[in-house]
Every structure is written in C-alpha cells, then in structure tokens.
Amino acid sequence: MTAPLHWKLVIDTTDAQTLADFWAAALGYEVEDQSRLIAQLLSSGDLPEAAVTEHDGRRAFRGLAAVRHPEDPYDAFTGIGAGRRLLFQDVPEPKTVKNRLHIDVHAEPDGRDDLVARLETLGATRLREVNQGPAGHWWVMLDPEGNEFCVA
Structure with missing residues (x-):
C-alpha cells in the first residue's frame, strides 16, 4: 500500500x-x-x-x-x-471564468444560515441558493476576490 x-x-x-x-x-x-x-x-x-x-x-x-x-x-x-x-x-491576470475547483464549507447542523451571515461579515457575497430537496441544500458564495465556494 x-x-x-x-x-x-x-x-x-x-x-x-x-x-x-x-x-x-x-x-x-x-x-x-x-x-x-x-x-x-x-x-x-x-x-x-x-x-x-x-x-x-x-x-x-x-x-x-x-x-x-x-x-x-x-x-x-x-x-x-x-x-x-x-x-x-x-x-x-484577473479571474475571468468560473472556478474549476472550489471549496465546500460545511456548517454545523441547522447552522448554515448563521455561517452564511458570518461569512458575509468577513467579505463574502451570496451568489445563489441551491435547494435540491433531499439531495442537498446549499449557498454558492463568492470570496472577496470572486472565487466561488459553497456553504452546505
């Protein structure tokens, strides 16, 4: 191994x-x-x-x-x-297209909204909410330089 x-x-x-x-x-x-x-x-x-x-x-x-x-x-x-x-x-060069690789940040149970709000105070921006029912629910966000990441 x-x-x-x-x-x-x-x-x-x-x-x-x-x-x-x-x-x-x-x-x-x-x-x-x-x-x-x-x-x-x-x-x-x-x-x-x-x-x-x-x-x-x-x-x-x-x-x-x-x-x-x-x-x-x-x-x-x-x-x-x-x-x-x-x-x-x-x-x-500046960022011009969507990231091909991104970070997923996992909140504590029932803590996603609080985590999203805390990240916004640090300079992140909400891009869109994704709700796929039982398959998952998360926010796509941008860091201060516009790199996408997800908060689930």
Whole structure:
C-alpha cells in the first residue's frame, strides 16, 4: 500500500495576504507566520528585500500567503504547515471564468444560515441558493476576490 501524499490547495489571487486573512477567519485556520524564515533568508542574502512585504505587523513573502489547520503539524521555524493547507499566490491576470475547483464549507447542523451571515461579515457575497430537496441544500458564495465556494 502506498502512503498517502501530502498536498495543499493553491489559489491564484490579486492580494494573497488579504485573501489568506479572509479564509483563515472563514475556516478557523491560522495564517502561517514565516517571519523567522524570511529574516534568515534576508540576513544570508538569499532573499532580496523586494520579495518581502509587511502585513499585520510582521514580514511576509510578497504575493504569497498560506493558512493551515490549527491542529495540524507545522515547522516552528519556517511556519509552514504539514497538513491541511491553502496557499494563496498573486498572479498578474484577473479571474475571468468560473472556478474549476472550489471549496465546500460545511456548517454545523441547522447552522448554515448563521455561517452564511458570518461569512458575509468577513467579505463574502451570496451568489445563489441551491435547494435540491433531499439531495442537498446549499449557498454558492463568492470570496472577496470572486472565487466561488459553497456553504452546505
């Protein structure tokens, strides 16, 4: 039997730091703090200052940010998670079509409406409600950059 593979979901963005903040709050994840790694790379000359920005009072990689599940393992020095993880990377082109891959967020029993309302306060937008009776009932929503996700 082959061991399961490690993976992360990479999401193209126009503002990686802001979208990481949204998804960390939406999912109850933590934004990875890679400031120690960045400090070491800067001091050794392996990273130019232009590759770094500041966000929420700490140094971060420009155009890159990640969030990880708070209970999954991570490297304390690099801040990089070794479990459930989303990586956001800035790209030059804007989003133009529907996502081919999306996140489904599952609410607690009878908690879908409260979760949808909470996500709206974080910057999400309701796109449409889907009710297929016994097969399922969910909201299609947009994150702050217009990426579709579902709340069931």
